[in-house]
Amino acid sequence: xxxxxxxxxxxxxxxxxxxxxxxxxxxxxxxxxxxxxxxxxxxxxxxxxxxxxxxxxxxxxxxxxxxxxxxxxxxxxxxxxxxxxxxxxxxxxxxxxxxxxxxxxxxxxxxxxxxxxxxxxxxxxxxxxxxxxxxxxxxxxxxxxxxxxxxxxxxxxxxxxxxxxxxxxxxxxxxxxxxxxxxxxxxxxxxxxxxxxxxxxxxxxxxxxxxxxxxxxxxxxxxxxxxxxxxxxxxxxxxxxxxxxxxxxxxxxxxxxxxxxxxxxxxxx
Amino acid sequence: xxxxxxxxxxxxxxxxxxxxxxxxxxxxxxxxxxxxxxxxxxxxxxxxxxxxxxxxxxxxxxxxxxxxxxxxxxxxxxxxxxxxxxxxxxxxxxxxxxxxxxxxxxxxxxxxxxxxxxxxxxxxxxxxxxxxxxxxxxxxxxxxxxxxxxxxxxxxxxxxxxxxxxxxxxxxxxxxxxxxxxxxxxxxxxxxxxxxxxxxxxxxxxxxxxxxxxxxxxxxxxxxxxxxxxxxxxxxxxxxxxxxxxxxxxxxxxxxxxxxxxxxxxxxx
Amino acid sequence: xxxxxxxxxxxxxxxxxxxxxxxxxxxxxxxxxxxxxxxxxxxxxxxxxxxxxxxxxxxxxxxxxxxxxxxxxxxxxxxxxxxxxxxxxxxxxxxxxxxxxxxxxxxxxxxxxxxxxxxxxxxxxxxxxxxxxxxxxxxxxxxxxxxxxxxxxxxxxxxxxxxxxxxxxxxxxxxxxxxxxxxxxxxxxxxxxxxxxxxxxxxxxxxxxxxxxxxxxxxxxxxxxxxxxxxxxxxxxxxxxxxxxxxxxxxxxxxxxxxxxxxxxxxxx
Numbered sequence: 001x002x003x004x005x006x007x008x009x010x011x012x013x014x015x016x017x018x019x020x021x022x023x024x025x026x027x028x029x030x031x032x033x034x035x036x037x038x039x040x041x042x043x044x045x046x047x048x049x050x051x052x053x054x055x056x057x058x059x060x061x062x063x064x065x066x067x068x069x070x071x072x073x074x075x076x077x078x079x080x081x082x083x084x085x086x087x088x089x090x091x092x093x094x095x096x097x098x099x100x101x102x103x104x105x106x107x108x109x110x111x112x113x114x115x116x117x118x119x120x121x122x123x124x125x126x127x128x129x130x131x132x133x134x135x136x137x138x139x140x141x142x143x144x145x146x147x148x149x150x151x152x153x154x155x156x157x158x159x160x161x162x163x164x165x166x167x168x169x170x171x172x173x174x175x176x177x178x179x180x181x182x183x184x185x186x187x188x189x190x191x192x193x194x195x196x197x198x199x200x201x202x203x204x205x206x207x208x209x210x211x212x213x214x215x216x217x218x219x220x221x222x223x224x225x226x227x228x229x230x231x232x233x234x235x236x237x238x239x240x241x242x243x244x245x246x247x248x249x250x251x252x253x254x255x256x257x258x259x260x261x262x263x264x265x266x267x268x269x
Numbered sequence: 270x271x272x273x274x275x276x277x278x279x280x281x282x283x284x285x286x287x288x289x290x291x292x293x294x295x296x297x298x299x300x301x302x303x304x305x306x307x308x309x310x311x312x313x314x315x316x317x318x319x320x321x322x323x324x325x326x327x328x329x330x331x332x333x334x335x336x337x338x339x340x341x342x343x344x345x346x347x348x349x350x351x352x353x354x355x356x357x358x359x360x361x362x363x364x365x366x367x368x369x370x371x372x373x374x375x376x377x378x379x380x381x382x383x384x385x386x387x388x389x390x391x392x393x394x395x396x397x398x399x400x401x402x403x404x405x406x407x408x409x410x411x412x413x414x415x416x417x418x419x420x421x422x423x424x425x426x427x428x429x430x431x432x433x434x435x436x437x438x439x440x441x442x443x444x445x446x447x448x449x450x451x452x453x454x455x456x457x458x459x460x461x462x463x464x465x466x467x468x469x470x471x472x473x474x475x476x477x478x479x480x481x482x483x484x485x486x487x488x489x490x491x492x493x494x495x496x497x498x499x500x501x502x503x504x505x506x507x508x509x510x511x512x513x514x515x516x517x518x519x520x521x522x523x524x525x526x527x528x529x530x531x532x533x534x535x536x537x538x
Numbered sequence: 539x540x541x542x543x544x545x546x547x548x549x550x551x552x553x554x555x556x557x558x559x560x561x562x563x564x565x566x567x568x569x570x571x572x573x574x575x576x577x578x579x580x581x582x583x584x585x586x587x588x589x590x591x592x593x594x595x596x597x598x599x600x601x602x603x604x605x606x607x608x609x610x611x612x613x614x615x616x617x618x619x620x621x622x623x624x625x626x627x628x629x630x631x632x633x634x635x636x637x638x639x640x641x642x643x644x645x646x647x648x649x650x651x652x653x654x655x656x657x658x659x660x661x662x663x664x665x666x667x668x669x670x671x672x673x674x675x676x677x678x679x680x681x682x683x684x685x686x687x688x689x690x691x692x693x694x695x696x697x698x699x700x701x702x703x704x705x706x707x708x709x710x711x712x713x714x715x716x717x718x719x720x721x722x723x724x725x726x727x728x729x730x731x732x733x734x735x736x737x738x739x740x741x742x743x744x745x746x747x748x749x750x751x752x753x754x755x756x757x758x759x760x761x762x763x764x765x766x767x768x769x770x771x772x773x774x775x776x777x778x779x780x781x782x783x784x785x786x787x788x789x790x791x792x793x794x795x796x797x798x799x800x801x802x803x804x805x806x807x
Contacts, residue, residue, distance in 0.1 A: 003568075004564060006557065006561070008554070008557070011453075012309070012453040013282055013307060013308070013309040013551055014307065014309035014310070014311075014452070014453040015307060015309070015321065015452045015453050016277070016306045016307045016321040016322075016324055016325040017307075017508075018305075018307065019275070019277070019304060019305055019306030019307050019325055019329075020306070020324070020325045020328045020329075022304045022305070022329075023275070023304055023306075023325060023326075023328040023329030023330065024328050024329075026273060026302065026304060026329065026330050027328070027329065027330045030272075030302075030330065033564065033568075035557060035560045035561055035564060036556075036557055036560070037554045037557030037558070037561075038551060038552065038553060038554045038555075038556065038557050039551070040550070040551040040552035040553070041552070042552075043453075043454065044518065052553065052554040053554075055554055055558070056554040056557055056558045056561060057561075059558045059561040059562050059565070059670060060557075060558075060560075060561030060564065060565065061561065061564050061565045061568070071518065074505075124508075125463065125506050125510055126506055126507060126508045126509075126510065127505070127506075128505060128507060128508055129507075129508035132328060132508065183552070183553045184549075184550040184552040184553050184581075185581060194663065236612075236665070236666060237663050237664055237665075238664060238666060238667075239555075239662075239664045239666055239667030239670065240664075241663055241664065249582065249609070280722075281578070281722040282551055282576060282577070282578040283576065283578035283579070283580075283721070283722040284576060284578070284590065284721045284722050285546070285575045285576045285590040285591075285593055285594040286576075286777075287574075287576065288544065288546070288573060288574055288575030288576050288594055288598075289575070289593070289594045289597045289598075291573045291574070291598075292544070292573055292575075292594060292595075292597040292598030292599065293597050293598075295542060295571065295573060295598065295599050296597070296598065296599045299541075299571075299599070312722075312723065313787065340787065343774075393777075394732065394775050394779055395775055395776060395777045395778075395779065396774070396775075397774060397776060397777055397784075398776075398777030401597060401777065
């Protein structure tokens with residue numbers, strides 16, 4: 001029996017939405033422990049939700065992992081529950097790509113069910129709060145030990161929506177990378193691994209040219225923010241294991257005018 | 270013995286206020302599970318708190334339900350604990366109307382006590398944090414099995430402050446409704462039930478005229494936000510079971526300039 | 539065996555950082571209860587974090603107390619775990635002053651260890667998320683019963699960084715006080731105890747002159763916000779037990795233009 005449910009959403013902290021889902025889960029499975037990953041994902045930002053989920057799950061106990069970023073709620077998008085190939089994780093959410101990047105790091109999807117008409121769902125006049133009516137009760141049932149194929153209708157793993165992410169590349173002596181995400185500190189996470197960056201000399205101690213479509217800047221690659229003066233740009237390996245840019249005691253995203261998917265060229269000097 | 274306390278407030282997420290109340294509860298009743306409904310209610314907004322509490326409780330396990338929206342803290346307003354007529358719910362909070370709409374859906378108030386001088390309260394030099402000093406310790410005592418009449422002095426259920434809500438009405442072929450609440454997405458929840466709306470032809474598939482005191486707009490009544498283009502207005506039954514207005518990927522409140530209690534006329538075309 | 543971990547940080551609510559730390563703790567010590575004090579401390583504001591921690595801990599069960607306000611992460615600052623002299627509290631966080639004011643109210647520091655290379659830490663390529671990689675796993679190990687001297691290398695209690703706070707004084711018939719903190723309501727907490735204020739006649743019922751470096755205002759000292767009209771200034775003993783200023787249904791910090799460490803002169807009229 002699974003005893004942990006993690007929960008990530010864009011419900012925010014102003015309304016009762018998160019609390020209601022906790023209530024539904026506690027009513028169905030009183031002993032389960034719920035770990036809120038975050039509910040502050042930007043409204044409808046499937047990309048940001050998918051990346052946060054993928055970043056968090058390796059650090060949580062195996063269990064049921066609920067992720068609700070759901071701009072298509074009430075429409076034709078499917079609601080799904082997925083088992084990963086490593087046999088440890090059950091993912092529950094809308095079939096819009098929010099779950100797939102996380103599933104991929106656990107070996108991909110072994111089994112998938114459509115839970116839109118799940119016997120575990122609540123009946124409701126509303127079509128706008130599937131977190132409460134579909135996803136939370138199904139997650140609670142799975143945590144309570146109900147089998148995956150008992151909470152929905154089998155669908156093929158291949159039919160589950162994937163989420164395409166940009167992909168950094170080497171171009172001559174430059175690294176062409178893209179903004180994957182911007183965190184609450186304004187730190188910019190790129191789509192380049194430290195290994196790829198190192199292959200063009202972007203590594204600890206290097207001085208860098210950073211070229212965006214609108215700005216040019218210089219940065220230092222160093223382990224600690226303190227290695228540069230306040231206001232200066234630093235490149236580093238971030239907590240998600242990706243090459244990232246930060247401004248010591250400032251916002252790199254703001255200073256460089258960067259948004260998700262923006263392209264940058266980085267070069268060691 | 271009750272084992273769930275739900276907790277709703279306007280304490281926000283910046284200060285230690287919510288955590289301190291959790292600490293007080295955990296110290297008094299270590300085994301109780303606390304479900305945070307939300308602490309993001311707008312400062313001092315009794316209406317918003319009362320509606321969020323009423324919306325959430327049907328989905329939570331029965332237990333002790335703590336709600337602290339308390340602009341009158343330190344003043345003459347009473348602190349109360351209430352038992353509902355259905356015998357399942359204990360509500361704890363200031364006597365300013367925040368509890369009453371929730372009590373009403375569980376049959377009304379069966380028994381009420383004034384907990385301002387409760388033997389369970391903490392002694393404190395401060396008069397501004399009754400969440401910590403009065404409400405949390407009394408809720409924890411009730412969750413621990415202490416009887417209602419042991420935590421305060423009996424008062425009459427009729428003396429408990431009610432919260433008057435606006436009331437939609439039919440006027441000819443129009444529905445005259447009012448804004449009850451605006452959620453974090455900018456969705457506008459009205460005081461009209463789907464049944465009342467249907468009685469004037471406002472139902473799934475209908476095209477609507479929406480008249481505010483300052484603006485005129487057209488809307489479609491449809492189950493899913495995706496049924497209209499981004500930026501267009503949609504009417505729907507919201508998660509609280511009320512007629513509501515939304516803008517697909519936008520804010521209906523902002524677009525129509527609507528605030529709580531504003532009146533609208535809706536008419537099927 | 540300790541069974542409560544309290545957790546305070548400036549990680550905010552937008553990213554997965556807090557959830558990841560919860561995951562790390564739950565993986566290491568599945569039965570521990572985590573009480574989030576707040577994660578909304580202003581970014582890098584060691585002062586605000588230290589004061590919130592000191593204000594909250596007297597109200598929580600004794601346990602492990604994790605506090606991560608860490609502008610120097612990745613740099614030379616030490617990571618530490620401390621046992622307080624009263625024998626009840628274990629504090630875990632960066633050695634930058636955030637822990638010391640809380641330790642002081644439990645008798646000061648009895649024993650201290652440097653946990654930067656703790657056998658309990660996670661291995662990580664990242665140097666920017668010690669909450670996940672160092673502080674959370676060490677806190678979980680301590681909660682699980684591992685001894686303090688087994689999670690790090692002994693250091694002297696005297697070497698732990700202290701946090702200097704301003705100190706109010708009496709000057710003739712005036713109280714010279716300083717802003718310690720501003721809460722989410724805009725209430726201004728000063729460094730003066732009610733006892734010191736009373737010594738110059740600043741006590742319940744008194745009319746006050748309040749002089750800042752840029753403004754002059756009048757206030758009333760009264761127990762309840764309701765004792766003044768909306769928009770008027772009130773002095774009171776706040777929930778942290780300090781002399782404080784508030785504006786009924788407004789922000790004292792905004793109205794007087796006050797920030798932490800600003801000096802004020804208060805005088806009874």
